[in-house]
Amino acid sequence: MSEFLRKLFSSDFMPHGYCYLWKPEIVWLHAASDGAIALSYLFIPLALVYFVRKRRDLPFHWMFLLFGLFILGCGGTHAMEIWTLWHGTYRLAGVIKAITAVASVTTAAALVPMIPRALLLPSPSQLRVANLALERENAERRRVEEALRLAHDELEMRVQQRTRELAAANAQLRAEIDERLRAEQELRKQADLLELAHDAILVRNLNDRITYWNSGAEEVYGWRREEALGQTAPNLLRSIYPSSMEALKEEIVRSGRWEGELTQTRRDGETIVVSSRWALQRDENGQPAAVLQINTDITERKRVAENLVSMQNQLAHMARVTTMGELAASIAHEINQPLAAVVTNGNACLRWMALAEPNLDEARAAVTAIIKQGRRASDIIARIRALMKKSPPQMKQLHVNDLIREVLILINHEVQRNRVMLRTDLTEGPTAVVGDRVQLQQVVLNLLMNAVEATSAAAESPKEVLVTSRNEASQVIVAVQDSGVGIDPENSNHLFNPFFTTKPHGMGMGLAISRSTIQSHGGRLWAASNPGRGATFQFTLPAQVSVPAA
């Protein structure tokens, strides 16, 4: 064996060319063919190695390498065939062939069990079908992915929209909370203000239970808040209403508010008068829920006002008495006239009765005249007594024309004494008003007295006074126009002031009393200079639906 290895590369045998008798065509045919085969067998493994390296995913790629090794071995044997044509190196040729044989057997042995597994590998057509199915699947997947993407976009859009809506709702909620906080603060401020008010402010629910009571109410009524809350308002305050409670409740539910005067009782038992203003409060559904009541104690104010009215009445009475005093001579003369007529007619009556044949007709006529004149005198006295009497005002329906005529009787002699020409132009239409007869007579008397005085003080003649009455736009208007001294522009703003007078013995109360009387009757009194001479004083009174003259 060691000899075999030692002589492995020795060419001690006869070259193969001898077998071909060195016939060049046979030698070179073998040499060229073996050369071509050996070159091909060299390139095929190289190609296989290159292929396997490029396709690492190839199944059974070790088989390709085994093939490469086996073909390389075959190429080696053919190369040795060329060599042994000229050299007898058959030991080496045998070893190379043996190596090739091992590689071939190994390859064959490995190939056989691999065949069934290789058969399981899909064929190209199967792969094409599978590929097509895969492509379809891919297309389907892409379509699903697209649909999913669209759905995702849609979802994204909706989420964004919802987020925006939520943000808007959140902002609105925050604004509402801010607004509610602001309103609460406002309410608290208002409640603090209510606490500052001097008026009694209370809220009562529809069962009249008190639910709010401010410190003003504590002050006015003397009941503390904890004592008043939950009490029934009319019972606690012992309220006396101008009409029935039911009527008031109806009114407040209908119009939402009510105003009027109530008489109530304080905790200490003192009776007070309050000016009360009510406002209905409604719940969020618009249903009546409570009544807010603001009560101002006007007891003192009313007492003062009543005192003032009584003082005004006293003053007016005093002024009337004074005027009557001034008119005493004229009035005496006025009464004297009917009395003189009574005496004359009495004497005449006696004469008619004393005849042998008493003339009863003439005597009856004389007695009738006596009665008439007696009545006239008693009428005048009755009017004077009424004017002098101190009685509270009585508002009744009366006719302005009657009023003027009654005053004219009282002033008649004064007019004549002053040589004043007094004319009247009284409307035929209705002159009904509601008022106090004595007070209104005093107004007409004052104006007529002033007119007579102004006229007689004037140097120029004629001395004229015109009294007119007319009915205009639901008002009765009375005007006293004179041709007197007229109004000095300097005094025009003071004429109606109390105690303003330009007369040496005047009191200056006539016009002041007259204006307050007319105003308390709902009318107006004013003065104006005439275009020519003198002045005109006018007053209005609200006209009443006419009733037949008494």
Ligand SMILES: Nc1ncnc2c1ncn2[C@@H]1O[C@H](COP(=O)(O)OP(=O)(O)OP(=O)(O)O)[C@@H](O)[C@H]1O
């Ligand atoms: N018809 C008139 N023409 C001009 N001036 C007048 C007339 N009536 C009133 N006055 C002026 O107005 C003043 C106030 O009149 P008023 O009647 O209030 O008081 P009086 O007449 O002076 O006094 P009395 O209290 O006695 O009436 C008068 O003094 C007079 O100056």
Ligand SMILES: [Mg+2]
């Ligand atoms: Mg006067």
